[in-house]
Each structure stands twice: as C-alpha cells, then as structure tokens.
Amino acid sequence: MRKRTLVSVLFLFSLLFLLPDQGRKLHANAEDSSDEVTDPPKVEEKLGGHSGLSTDSDVVHRESESISKKSLRSNAEKFEFQAEVSRLMDIIINSLYSNKDIFLRELISNASDALDKIRFLALTDKDVLGEGDTAKLEIQIKLDKAKKIISIRDRGIGMTKEDLIKNLGTIAKSGTSAFVEKMQSSGDLNLIGQFGVGFYSTYLVADYIEVISKHNDDIQHVWESKADGKFAVSEDTWNEPLGRGTEIRLHLRDEAGEYLEESKLKRYSEFINFPIHLWASKEVETEVPVEEDESTEEETETPSTEEEKEEDAEDEDSEKKQKTKKVKETVYEWELLNDVKAIWLRSPKEVTEEEYTKFYHSLSKDFSEEKPMAWSHFNAEGDVEFKAVLYVPPKAPHDLYESYYNSNKANLKLYVRRVFISDEFDELLPKYLSFLKGLVDSDTLPLNVSREMLQQHSSLKTIKKKLIRKALDMIRKLAEEDPDEVHDDDKKDVEKSGENDEKKGQYSKFWNEFGKSIKLGIIEDASNRNRLAKLLRFETTKSDGKLTSLDQYIKRMKKGQKDVFYITGSSKEQLEKSPFLERLIKKGYEVIFFTDPVDEYLMQYLMDYEDKKFQNVSKEGLKVGKDSKVKELKEAFKELTKWWKESLASENVDDVKISNRLADTPCVVVASKFGWSANMERIMQSQTLSDANKQAYMRGKRVLEINPRHPIIKELKERVASDPEDESVKETAQLMYQTALIESGFVLNDPKDFAGRIYNSVKSSLKISPDAVAEEEVEAEETETSEEATEAKSDDLAGGLNIEAEQVEERRQPRMNCRFHLVMFFLIYVFLYSLVKSRILVFFTIWFLMDYVKATQHVFWFEAFNILLKQ
Numbered sequence: 001m002r003k004r005t006l007v008s009v010l011f012l013f014s015l016l017f018l019l020p021d022q023g024r025k026l027h028a029n030a031e032d033s034s035d036e037v038t039d040p041p042k043v044e045e046k047l048g049g050h051s052g053l054s055t056d057s058d059v060v061h062r063e064s065e066s067i068s069k070k071s072l073r074s075n076a077e078k079f080e081f082q083a084e085v086s087r088l089m090d091i092i093i094n095s096l097y098s099n100k101d102i103f104l105r106e107l108i109s110n111a112s113d114a115l116d117k118i119r120f121l122a123l124t125d126k127d128v129l130g131e132g133d134t135a136k137l138e139i140q141i142k143l144d145k146a147k148k149i150i151s152i153r154d155r156g157i158g159m160t161k162e163d164l165i166k167n168l169g170t171i172a173k174s175g176t177s178a179f180v181e182k183m184q185s186s187g188d189l190n191l192i193g194q195f196g197v198g199f200y201s202t203y204l205v206a207d208y209i210e211v212i213s214k215h216n217d218d219i220q221h222v223w224e225s226k227a228d229g230k231f232a233v234s235e236d237t238w239n240e241p242l243g244r245g246t247e248i249r250l251h252l253r254d255e256a257g258e259y260l261e262e263s264k265l266k267r268y269s270e271f272i273n274f275p276i277h278l279w280a281s282k283e284v285e286t287e288v289p290v291e292e293d294e295s296t297e298e299e300t301e302t303p304s305t306e307e308e309k310e311e312d313a314e315d316e317d318s319e320k321k322q323k324t325k326k327v328k329e330t331v332y333e334w335e336l337l338n339d340v341k342a343i344w345l346r347s348p349k350e351v352t353e354e355e356y357t358k359f360y361h362s363l364s365k366d367f368s369e370e371k372p373m374a375w376s377h378f379n380a381e382g383d384v385e386f387k388a389v390l391y392v393p394p395k396a397p398h399d400l401y402e403s404y405y406n407s408n409k410a411n412l413k414l415y416v417r418r419v420f421i422s423d424e425f426d427e428l429l430p431k432y433l434s435f436l437k438g439l440v441d442s443d444t445l446p447l448n449v450s451r452e453m454l455q456q457h458s459s460l461k462t463i464k465k466k467l468i469r470k471a472l473d474m475i476r477k478l479a480e481e482d483p484d485e486v487h488d489d490d491k492k493d494v495e496k497s498g499e500n501d502e503k504k505g506q507y508s509k510f511w512n513e514f515g516k517s518i519k520l521g522i523i524e525d526a527s528n529r530n531r532l533a534k535l536l537r538f539e540t541t542k543s544d545g546k547l548t549s550l551d552q553y554i555k556r557m558k559k560g561q562k563d564v565f566y567i568t569g570s571s572k573e574q575l576e577k578s579p580f581l582e583r584l585i586k587k588g589y590e591v592i593f594f595t596d597p598v599d600e601y602l603m604q605y606l607m608d609y610e611d612k613k614f615q616n617v618s619k620e621g622l623k624v625g626k627d628s629k630v631k632e633l634k635e636a637f638k639e640l641t642k643w644w645k646e647s648l649a650s651e652n653v654d655d656v657k658i659s660n661r662l663a664d665t666p667c668v669v670v671a672s673k674f675g676w677s678a679n680m681e682r683i684m685q686s687q688t689l690s691d692a693n694k695q696a697y698m699r700g701k702r703v704l705e706i707n708p709r710h711p712i713i714k715e716l717k718e719r720v721a722s723d724p725e726d727e728s729v730k731e732t733a734q735l736m737y738q739t740a741l742i743e744s745g746f747v748l749n750d751p752k753d754f755a756g757r758i759y760n761s762v763k764s765s766l767k768i769s770p771d772a773v774a775e776e777e778v779e780a781e782e783t784e785t786s787e788e789a790t791e792a793k794s795d796d797l798a799g800g801l802n803i804e805a806e807q808v809e810e811r812r813q814p815r816m817n818c819r820f821h822l823v824m825f826f827l828i829y830v831f832l833y834s835l836v837k838s839r840i841l842v843f844f845t846i847w848f849l850m851d852y853v854k855a856t857q858h859v860f861w862f863e864a865f866n867i868l869l870k871q
Helices: 003-035 057-068 085-096 103-122 161-167 172-176 176-186 197-204 254-260 260-264 294-298 307-313 316-320 351-363 458-480 488-497 506-524 529-533 550-556 572-576 577-587 598-605 630-636 637-645 677-685 692-699 711-724 728-742 751-765 780-838 839-855 861-871
Strands: 077-080 139-144 149-154 205-214 223-225 230-235 245-252 278-289 324-336 374-380 386-392 412-416 420-421 437-442 561-566 591-594 612-618 653-658 667-671 703-708
Touching: 103 139, 103 149, 103 245, 103 420, 161 205, 161 223, 161 230, 197 598, 245 254, 260 278, 351 374, 351 386, 351 437, 386 458, 437 458, 458 506, 458 529, 506 529, 506 598, 550 561, 561 577, 561 598, 561 839, 577 591, 577 667, 591 598, 598 677, 612 637, 630 637, 630 653, 637 653, 637 703, 637 711, 637 728, 667 728, 677 692, 711 728, 728 751
Parallel strands: 139 278, 412 437, 561 591, 561 612, 653 703
Antiparallel strands: 077 230, 139 149, 149 245, 205 223, 205 245, 223 230, 278 324, 374 386, 386 437, 412 420, 667 703
C-alpha cells in the first residue's frame, strides 16, 4: 500500500515539471508564426461583404487608407497660408463663432448654393446635369461613428483645381489684417462671407478636413488641410468617382463626438429647397431559413394533444417546404430629413388651414390634436425683405411667467435663405410676446455670421418692429372674429348669420391663457401702449361676469363722465362689497375690477386712453357729478373734521373731509392721489425681500372721509360740540377710524389696541363697568388638586409594584421546588446505582417513575426528571 502511494506521488511531480516546458515551446512557436506575413482577405473574395455597389478593390483600399490617415499626401501640391492661422482661428472662435453648431449650417448652406448654381446653368443647357444619379439635385450625409467622420456630399456645380485653391484659400489671399480693417471701417458683415470664414468654422470641431470635388470642366481633385499653415491639392485617384459635385469629410476631434448624432443634423436641414438624405440605420424584421439543427429540435418535440397531432397532419405539405423564422436585422438606408414643406415661401392664399396646423405641430413639436388659436403669414418688403409665419399656441406653457425677466426663452426661429440660423434670438420679439411661436426667413441678412454679430445688425430692428405690429394685428383680429366680442348693436346680426361658431369664445380663451402678457406689454412697450390697451379685457360692475374692453366701457359711459373708474383688490367678490362703490353704483356709474397683482403696476403706466383719464375710486380726486350742498356741509361739519384730525394726529392721517362717495357707510379711509393704494401696500408687504423702512415714503398720507348723512356721524358731531374733551367720544372716534381702515383694505399697525377698544364697546353695550376684569384662579385649590393627583399616582405605583412582586414570587416558587426535587432524585440515583451497579437498570427505573409522574400530573417531579436526564 505504501509503495503504491509513493509511486503515484513521484508520477505527479514529474508531470508538474514537464508542463512548463511544453508551454514555453508553444509560446515560442506562436511568436515565430507571428513574424510571417499573411495575405489579407481581398474584396474580390467577398468575405463578409454586403450587397451594395461593387467597387474595384484597389479603390476601396486607397479610399480606406485616405480616410484613416490624418496627414497630407506626399504626392500632392502643397500651398502655404499667407495669414497666420493662429490669428485666423482667434477671429473665428473668439469673435464670431461661440456656438460650434455653426459649421453644420455653413456646410449645408454651401451645398445648397452649389445646387442652385447647377440648376441655374441647366436652364440654358440641360446637358450639364448629366444622367442617372448625377442628375439628381440632392444632398447626402453619412456618419461614421467608429472613425468619427462626417461626410456631406452634394451634386452641385463642383470645383476645379483653381476653384479649390481660390475659394478655400480666400482668407489667406485677402489676409486676416485686411479682413479686420474692412469690418471695422465699413461695419458690413456681408464681407465675412467674402473672406471664407464660414468654411473655416469647420475647424472648431475637426482637426483634419478633406474636400473632394468634381467639376464638369476638370478631373476630380482633393483639397486637404490640418489648419497648420498648409493645405494641399492633388488629383484624386483614391476615392470613388463623384460624377459631379463636392464631398466634404470632417475628421472630428475627440470632444466633438456629439455631432455624430442624427438629431443634431435634422434641425439644420428642415426647410432647405433640395432634398437632404441621411444614411441612417433602423431595425427591420426579415424571414431567414431555419438551420437543420433547429429544425430537428423542433421535430423532436412531440405534440401534447390529439388536436395538435391532427394539425400537424394537415400541415405536412407546408412543412415539406423550407422553414423560415423572423429575426431583427439592422438595415441602412437613405432617410429624407426635410420632408416638411416650407409653406412660408408660398402665397398665404394657397395654403390651407390643415397645412397651417400641420406646420405648427412640426415647428413647435406639439403633436396634440389642438389647433393654434390664430396665425399670421405675411411677406415684408422694403429695405429689409423677409417672410414670416407667427402662431398663437392653444395653451400657455406652465412656466411662462417663471423667472420672466431672467430667462432667455424664445420660440421664434430665424432662417436666412431657408438655412436655419438660431432659435435663441430673443431680440426678434419682446419678452411679452415670447409665447408666440413661428419663424422668420430673411434674404437680406448675412448668412456667414454668428448669433452675437447678428444681434447688432441694423436690419434686426426693422424686422422686430414689423413682427410686433403683425403680432398685435393677429391678436386684434382674433378678438374681432369672436362673436362674444361683438358690440351689443351688432349681436343680432351675428346671431342671425350663425357663422364663426368655432371662433366663439376664442378671445376669452386667449385672455385667460396670455392676458398677463398683454398687461406686461403695456408696462414695457411705450411705443405700442395704445395698441395693447385695445386688447385689454376685464370685468366691471355692469358686465354680468363677462369680459369687457375699454372701447365698450367708453361707449357705455354716462353723459358728462370724464374719467374711467376702476378699483383694485384681491377678488371680485370682495370688491363688489367695497364701500367705495356705494354712491357710484347708486348713480349708475360703471367701475372696472382689477384683481390681478400686476394690475397695480399696469395702472401706473396706463394713465389715459382715448383722452379719458383713469381714476382709482379708492384714492383722492374722485368727482361724481355736482352736489349743491357741499359747501354747506363742509361749513356745518367744520368743527367735527378739525377736532377729528387733531385726535388722529399720531395715526398718519393727513386730513378729514366730507365724502362724496359714501351712501350707507359712516366713514372710509382713502389713499393719497400719488401714493400706494391699500391693495398695493399689501402686495409690497408680501414681497420676500421687502424693506418696511424704504416703503414708508411710498405709502403716502391717508385721508379720512366721513358721511355727513349717516346717523353715527351726526350724533358724534353733537357730542363733540357739547364736550370735545369727553374721553368716550374720543374713544368712539378712534374706534371708527380703525374700523374704517380695515374696511378700506388697510392693515392695522396695532391689532391688540383695536381689539381692546372693541371689548370696551361690548362692555358698554352690556352695561358692564369699564373697570371690571376677569377673575383670577385660586392658587390654593391648584395646590390641593395637585397634591391629590400626586397621592393617586403614588397609590397606583405602589399597587403596580405589589402586583409585580407577587408575579415574581410565583415564578420563583416552582424553580425552588424543582431544585429540591432534583437533589432528591440525585440521591435516589446514587443510592440505586450503589445497589444495582448497573446504569441501564437505573435509567429504566427513572423512565418508569417519569411515566408514573406524568400520568399522576406531578409537574414538579416531571420537570426534575427532565433536568436529571439532560445532565
């Protein structure tokens, strides 16, 4: 046995020594084989090839080598830029192009221009277009994510060798210094396109560029450069023949990988005149034949039921045919990017309502079924020519007024000759019209500049002015076409006609969604304030819950009324009960309700409308008709008003006057003419960063107006005349003033003082002595009750302790008994063992006793037996 073991151990050790030598030999053989040159698979062998255009293998090899390398070809004719490339790039990056997306716009625009030129030549000579695919006027884009290459190809006019040197070296020929001098002297930004800066924006994202071009009058050439001061031009014998046109290949930098996404390309190619195709991938389901292994596995599966057997028998003929299965495959095909028609290039009469709606959904990326409320399609002519389409969305965004003055949201897209420039031009429309969506396409703006330079262009001011006017006309037309907005005299004609049912209530919907924007426009845009005021809507004391315009209010004004009356507050229900409206309503005057917080700011800028001034009925200066007894009343209550003013000297009351606005209320507090109203004070106090000290000077003086016809005022007048030093009269006057403050909407400075005066008044009405106070609680009773509660708690605690002690004692007693019986059993065990000398016999005896104990319900003995057996 030992010999066999020794032999096996020696055998294992010998194996361990042999294995490393074999591994080293295999490794050496692998290294020797790697030095041998093997022939790569050729294209002709079609190893792993896909169905496509077959190309000569040498061409494919040379083209792949051209794409992979990032250095100028050795056999190319080399040129040097005369201007310093560092200064050139400094101008492009720092001065003009802060947005790198600009290169896409430049290249697509250049491709479109090249197609325009060949189409123009084809008008006189059709042969220039060629035949087959060459005759197609289109742009093709390919993305190679693995090699980080973007290829943009057009079938345009193409460039000769001289054109490549001249057009792509213009900035070198002109010089960067000449470019800067021209721009500073003339300020004409169109010069930028003449200096070739647009093409060089591609170096913001690429470190190596190839331009392959074929002109009808020349052979195919390649222009290449790394922006290192040199570029090269050579005859192209590497790439696939273009037929005609230009292909630009951008070898992207590592940090520019985002431009290999398809979504980046779509926004710059939506409305180009020529079709733009992208070589895109998508997954499709195709049927492929099933392999033999899979088919045999399916055949081995036996049918579980008789019905399945019958079905299999019926399908024997079909099974004889070749079996197929569906699999998902990635397929590449040309996808049309600009499938949406540029409707703004057509006449507005030719575009249908359905086309306008479809274009809005595509432009705004809003694919709901709701139609825009209104739209305006127009062509502007003159010094600045442009076409535009503006839309009023069906709903306001939820964050339209959040960070209104800090956000730079703009829903208007700017195009130049149908090339997308930017959607961040908030200068085209003011902030209060930022809710409008649409686009502007200009033929006069320069194309080859950045957003920052365009913002300073003089043409933008003209475009902005015309856009605002057209936008306001569109909103005004929306109101005019709404049957609910028609004046009372014309309502019958509209009801009889029964037309425009779809437009009924449209302006009311617009006002609920965007009404605050119109108010903000009145505050911000002084030049269009009157136009915006016509669009204002509000409720009045006579509108019966419907919206009313200023024109309708003026038409309903009473004869002799010179001012437009309004009142501000937090809600319509509160304003309807205001004491300021009592006499105005009785005399038939109409008062406007302003319940939006922005209305307070609005009325500080909207001073008049159609030669009618606005009057806040809660402020001084209200004139309501003529009262012949005013002078008599002032003289009769002169003593009371003087006494009341002196008693309220500490309350910031400027004056006490006879009121011409009260009917049923004894007195009211009005704000000074140029100070804040009560509602404005409340708004300012609720501001997060409000400063009470700085707001004090804007509050202005308050004026107490009394109603001379009210019985309280008459009685107070007699009391003051009899005894002006009566403390009860002074108390009553102070209480009335504080009550009037609350009813007028002001906030009390000392609510505790007001509450004390109210309680004193209640005591007087109940004939309770003014010195009577609330009874104090007896301290002894408090002590006694606390002692009783303490004793009760101690009793409960003692009782609980006694109960717990008893429970503990009950649990302890069985344990003591169990221990006693255990000792007894141990003694019995020793005694029996000494007699019998056999442990087995002793255990049988104990088991017999345990059965007896269990049967006789001796619990203590039974537990003792268990403990004994465990030990």
